[in-house]
Amino acid sequence: MHFSYIFHRLLVLLLPLLSATVTSTPLEKRGSGQKYVFAHHIVGNTFSYTVDNWLDDIKLANANGIDAFALNIGSDSWEPNQVKKAYAAAEQSKTTFKLFISFDMTALPCATARNAASLRNYITTYAKHPSQFKYNGKVFASTFSGEKCTFGQRSVSQGWVSQFTGQLTGSNSVFFVPSFFVDPNNFRTYASAMDGQLNWNSAWPITVTTNSLSSTLKASGATAGRALTRQGSPLVTEVGEFIYLSDQLYPSRWQSIIEARDHIPMVEVLTWNDYGESHYVGPIKGSQPNSQAWVDGFDHSAWLDLTKYFSLAYKNGKYPVVANDNIYMWARPHAKNAIASSDPIGKPNNFGVSEDALFVVVLTSAPANATLSTSSVSHTVAVPAGLTQLSLPLNAGDSIYASISRGNTIIVKLAPRNFRFEANPKTYNFNAFTAMASSNSR
Template identity: 50%
Template structure:
């Protein structure tokens, strides 16, 4: 999403949101396990982490099953607010985790990696001061983490063609298999007349033969952000897009149109579709595969591109872009989403990570580079590259059908650093809409080469779990001013990870719902 379109997208997302509240399971320690070879293990022993008591009405549910809202409303803003309070409570048994295989492993037979591709959405509009060297650094980093291509989100800014040229030149200079393709931002480009099609066609024509242009089925891969209302002067949206990206061109067109998926069958121009909003839950419930399924069922013999995203928070006041809300990033959103994609990989052709560098919406996973869209207040000091190795882990499983072997102990931690219900002392922008959808937890993913005791700690809350080899999800309630740490103990050897700056503060100055992310070496 680009700067001059933020409000447009916010409205699109809010209009399509489902505001029904799904009761969530509150567990003392919820652990979904994968062994190094991808086999399903049993839930961890009970009674290890303090129970959270901020949702007395919550009831256990199957975390692997689809959740259907009990009602609908005009959008997420209509959800009523409540004031959650978190307390450690007493040690309680952990409810059983059923149907665990649906979110933690895959039995699909391994396939060549070329049959599945992983992209990252790269907003060119945030690269004004990039050099070819900056692009090269991004490409090398992304490629090293299992990302196959950047989707270059481009718009009408006069300087963007120069940055597109830099990106392609950087990829060529690296002699890399890494690819690039266009994701035309149709909240930026005009698209009412036939003349508006010329610039899009020129972009495609200029890079069709470039060695780093992504080809799929020997066709130039093309995508969009929005564009569902574009006619380019034709009688219909479908005809307009056909004239623009298909006529006289050998393209594979997979746009992100914000429409009812049931209408996809009426589009002859589409070779597939991208479910942009599939990367986040649209209400106060866990991520599911439901939206993906609605796309897939309406794309027979066409491709489906799913989204994967770790977070969403934007905090612009009425004096700027006037968008101030969150989507629910709780319950290890990044891991849960990827596990669903791995489990359903036979139905998903591509995954696009949203995003590499959308700082304004806090779902960036790349370095904080380029020109920020007035988001410094909630982005600076909140590096997200710690998520990249998790993405690499899941991307490998998505491509091959098998989770990679864990070769060293790793701990991945992330959290919002103040209570969701806290009142900021000096912020001219209000608490974000949907703030009550998130809870005060430290989220952890631990990867172990062998069994160990793992301790999560922050001030008065500290608990230890006996964790087997493999990948395990843990969480710890955050209730008081404290600094976060984790410890892996195996015999007499103890390794503590205490990320600098990861401190929970119960009296925030501003409403920064961005995630603080840290990964051990």
């Protein structure tokens, strides 16, 4: 029987996998030393959104320790109007919540100078908006990809400088932190074009495959950078495509970020609503990209609730005192080696990196006993005040249960009735089922 637990430290397996190489130039001085937590919001999944829908997202994110949405902008003609609604909602929210544009350069054209003008228009439109996120007094902007964009110039750096950042001056000046998918050793090549690097792939151990999982992996080792934005994500799986090692990833990744917080001014949660790849912490709403088969019924609000705890620790430099006892649990719906009866696509690549287990985080206000149970086995362990990570193997047909108790009194328990670890699924689904319970809600 395997029963593992961790007190405020990283899983040994994940520690070397989750370090990230960052920009090699000196870290820009941060006047206030303030830390920020963003969440990546896919505008392409908001076709049906009203201003009120945006307002609900903003208030929910703000209540859970998120400071701003990175609005991922693609090429659909209706997206500018949704951006307009988002900024209107942020202003209406009467909160400190901010927004900034993240250009999806896998969708937006970038071969000509005219293409760059479209990007600049977003910046100039919202530069003076009260809900625009600014850093060092400049309009903050980011990208997904863009490392091949020249905008008609001789090089990528020349294209971004002469057609984008260099033309945005005065109140429109931009603090540009793109996510260029290049070898970190080559960041210097783009130094003139960017103020920092959005390290997208630091969110997951992307090089871990089924065959390499048991190998000894070396940490890449964080080095000083200018404005480094690191990523945190609960999991990544795309039906019929790929899966990254992510069973215990979200709490473990957060802890590694908190340990290195002095060198990380910003963290971006991936994502708020990328349903297609299953890594969402926001509610299931809007217009899904035909992902209903593996998303509907798999709410991830437990991860969003847990985000607030880690966000406070990251921003303040110490873990917050736990006032109420909380249980967060998650598991995949079926065994990794299960055989689906009628799946036309098949399993994602490297499905073997996932573990057939129930994963639990307990936040306890005082020392307590934590019990994890399935239909097959039950185990209890003493836990200290604060955060503890636990796991228990799952077998086909298992139901799941967790509780926190002191003495003979159960303080809080969680036994989701709508979960059973399937033996023979109809179709494959490597998304995660999540649930939570709090002593505050009894």
